[in-house]
Amino acid sequence: MAEPGTKPRWEPGALTPYAFITPAVLVMLGGLLYPVVMAFYLSFYDWEIGRDLGEAPYNGIAHFARMIQDPQVWEVLWVTLRFGFWVITIEMTLGIALALLLEKPIRGASFFRTIFILPLMVSPVVVGLIWRYLFDARAGWINYYLQAWFGIEPQVWLGDPQLAFFAIVFTDIWQWTPFIFIIIIAGLQALPSEVIEASEIDGTNWWQQIFLVKLPMIKSIIIIALLMRIIDVFRGLEVMLIMTGGGPGRSTELLSLHIYKRAFETQQLGYASAISVLLIIVVFGLSLMILNMANPMRTRSDV
């Protein structure tokens, strides 16, 4: 019986592990790290589409200085934060509430869960197309039912800044609430039943059990789900690109979409890279927080 930790097969050639990791490491270096470094590099140059990179003038930190004073950047940051606030508040509240209500194992649970994850599997482009149709001013079903059921006049949903913002929030909630629900319910069902039973013997009522026992015990899961959603808000652009293109005005233009439009619609690749450096810093900061809480490959590594 070998002791855990003695791993004879790796001893003969100390280089074997490196041979095993090299292909994946090379691809990740080239496909993820190189672009990030390149984004930093490009952010110091005034490079536009159609010009040779070698001819692009060095610009120092001018892009960053400009970014700080750029009302458009502040505007899309504000849109991103407002969007994030609404979708995350509503998704977390709904997802956690539904998980608490429906956690009891019942017949057919796996069937329902299969249905619930469907929105998560649909391509963002297709999500954008579906909801663009539903919110369409003429053909859209939402206008029809609002009028038929509540007598509300048809609205030009995607042509009005506030309504369009509401539309992308609504769409995100449709797609991502199931994610929170699924994660929280998995956390709740992983709780040791002894603890729950003990709290019942101690005479806690339903509310106390939720707020004093269950939620505190899955606190780290809730925080990780929250951080993952925040990161997604900063990464997302496809649904909005399809539904509204960021408009009207910049009312639905999230930070990622703004970078994309700066680079490929106004063709300012250097400046867009500078803004994406900001995005990288935000996302890596949030990722580090998740890593600190849970990295299975580290915590279980040398057991």
Place this chain on the structure above:
Amino acid sequence: MKNDARQQIFYYTALILLACMSLAPIWVMISTSFKDEVTLQGDTPLWFFFVPTLQNYESILFGRGKFDTYLLNSIIVAVSTTTITLLFGGFCAYALARARFRGRSFLANATLLVRMVPPAVLAVPAFAFVMLSGIDNDLAALTFLYTAISLPFAIWLLFGFYKQIPIELEEAAIVDGATPLQVFFRVLMPLMTSGYAVAGIFTFRIAWNEFILALLLTGRNTRTLPVAAAGFITEEGVEWGRIMAMGTLIVIPPLLFTFFAAKQIIAGMTAGAVKG
């Protein structure tokens, strides 16, 4: 007893309502894809009872567009991304799970850190690289990028599966004189089928669904299906019937995966948050 029954009714009513909300928009897409112009112009939304037509699908499949090319592009990119990711990711996860080596924990952390790199950050450098290097194989460039994007999560998932395999099996094989590569393919591969299935589904889905990088890096003949679908919006007004038919075709593989492997997909989704 009576209370119990009432609770049951409440549970199922709530679950059915939620299921309807999840499904309704997807069903709207599927049903719209079978409607002709006249039905679409009608005054009331029709959920079920209309005369279905295949004309939207026929117009996509046999029309002026190059649907067959786009479909083939999507399949090539998704299948090669999945294959390469599983092979490279499997090697890497195996080493991380079983070996101790200098740089191991750095690699483990860095892998999870780069998992979250936003597509918008990749867009400009990837575009610059393809433009400057003059690579004219868009699909290879896409496959490379998708593999890089998929690897961190795949490694992470596979790592968990390797950890669950008892080490004695490999030790027995080593004693019999097997090399690490033989152990990897002959001993462990058969035990890892469900692990590779889960990682494969997530990887395939990333490559099959991705839009932004494909939009930037592909040309007229190298488009993938999501790019072609988005193209329907601007080309000649908005033809909802055809758009929804295209959307339905894009959604088929992910939906099939969901129905056949929902349990594994959920396990994959929750693994990160719950196990940690």
